[in-house]
Amino acid sequence: MTNQTEEPKRFGLESQVARNPHPDFKKVEASRPPFESDIVWHYNQTVDPNWVPGSGANNKDWAQHKKIELDPFGETRKPVDNYKMLISAITPRPIGFVSTVGVNGTRNLAPFSYFTLVNHDPPIFVVGFSGGKGNPKDTCKNILETGELTINIISEWFVEAANFCCTNSPYGTDEWMLSGLTPLPSTKVKPAHVAESAFSVEGRLIHSHEWTSKADPSRPTGTLCIIEGVNFHVREDVINDDLNIVDIAKLKPVSRLGGITYARTVDGYEMPRPDYDKDVEEKPEVKNLL
Structure with a gap:
């Protein structure tokens, strides 16, 4: 339920960022080609299959431009x-679609691209939120108060339904309904996970940390939550028989780029990890590079 007396919060930089770069987004979108639903996951060769150790970049375009130095605290x-620079440069970013329940029982569902996996034994994930613990985002507030959540890919x-959950709604708004x-019941935590x-x-x-501004250390700017995965739910048709590999062609994951841009994952290439004994020690032309 929505608390009609509470205004939507604007956290930190959100009040300064123009989220929609287009005066009329639907008009701009209509001018673009339709979504190519017939594209299926496929493998390509690497950019340069003939690359050899020691040869550096696979083209020299980078040499036509110099790097400029930027002090983040200038x-x-x-x-x-x-x-703006970081979210357009650190790409693509996985999206953690987080389900929580407040201490008062209200449900919340929201996507976050300050998110990733950092360990497997135990499974550890991190989620970053704008704003400090004293004025947390709804999802962050619920996690800090209850210690529970689900993360959905x-x-x-x-994707359209998930994107609509990032609206700046008042605390208590049920994004599941919007x-x-x-929602599917979870086994070990109270928040539901997303059936879709x-x-x-x-x-x-398992731990949280508050970040403060370098310019004004008294001003909190963000909160990091470190999460232990305690249970998994995977759709039966996207995982192999050994229950240890998810098929990316069936998962069709969506990632985050800069601004309001999302990305598809429709192709890739494989590169075996080099073995030092075989690929360096046993090859004089490579060993001589050292």
């Missing part, structure tokens, strides 16, 4: 400048 550098077949997505998601993680908070 006098004329604004935090919003760093934000977003796939192409429900998106039309389906092909891979979901039940998680518990």
